[in-house]
Amino acid sequence: MGTLKKLIFKLYSYYLLKKSPLKYARRIGVNVGDKTRLIGINSGTFGSEPFLIHIGSNVTITKRVQFLTHDGSVDVFRHRDKNIEYFGDINIGNNVFVGFGSIILPNTKIEDDVIVGAGSLVRGVLKKGGVYAGVPVKRICNIEEFHQKNIQQFTYIRNKSKKQKEQILIEKFKK
Template sequence: MKTNFYKLILKANRVRYGKNLSIIGLPVIFKQEKAQLQIGDNCTIKSGFLSNLVGLYQRTIIVARETGKITIGNNVGMSGATIYARDKITIGDYTNIGGNVKILDNDFHPLDPEARKIDDKALIKKKEIVIGSNVFIGVNSIILKGTKLGDNCVVGAGSVVSGVFPANVIVAGNPAKVIRNL
């Protein structure tokens, strides 16, 4: 599907995007009525199976639910990523999001077994994610609710990231920890 046609779909869904948005393949980009979703200038969203030879498992999915807010900075690239907000996700300028990365600011279901039976969305834990500028998130990583990554961080492939990390570090592992300074 051509980028210009997809941009019409974004406008119809009241998704704001900047100049030179490049869409390769067919992503799923959606926001609910009270949610906000903004994509900056010069961003690239890859969803085609062969658009990134790292081996994409899925199309890119960007969803802002309920009153969630997603702000994606300028010059951001992503491939087959999932970005899902019920609270708030901020991604800084010049950040690269590797293939199949998941960025999730909520638990999707209540943790309490009895609360799951009644499926009360108000009981779902959620917490803002802030990803700084010029961050590189390696393939198949998961960024969990409440995470803060400082500018220039590198997240090692396959990491599960939860917590606050300063600028200029490499974090890796499950759970991710600082493995060295840059």
């Protein structure tokens, strides 16, 4: 690829990153389903092997989530094998929420209907219908228990104006 083509590709990718994160992710090789939201992603979000990442439909990936499809710790073995590498894919099912600042490590599978809490370090298999959080990630409860436990905190203001939301929340949290 010529220098001008590389520059155009970079500029267009940057434009997509800001205007349409979903199109950007697909353009760099991430397999992404429908109705998926990628909030506040940056150019490093999907690591150096985005083609190893599969994200289902109706998934929300929040800000500062990182996907790591390789593990550089094998550098300590390079004196024995200069060509050693460690890669793993990442598969996220449908109807999944990944919280702020989580890190998804190689060889991770997140099944359908899962909530991953903010700041979690995720590796392995997260079973369907669970709520997980922590470093390392642990199962906290199932999504129905989470719903029941938090039902008093839920508000139903998604389609309200910014001003209406503010008024409702101020009233709700008045001390």
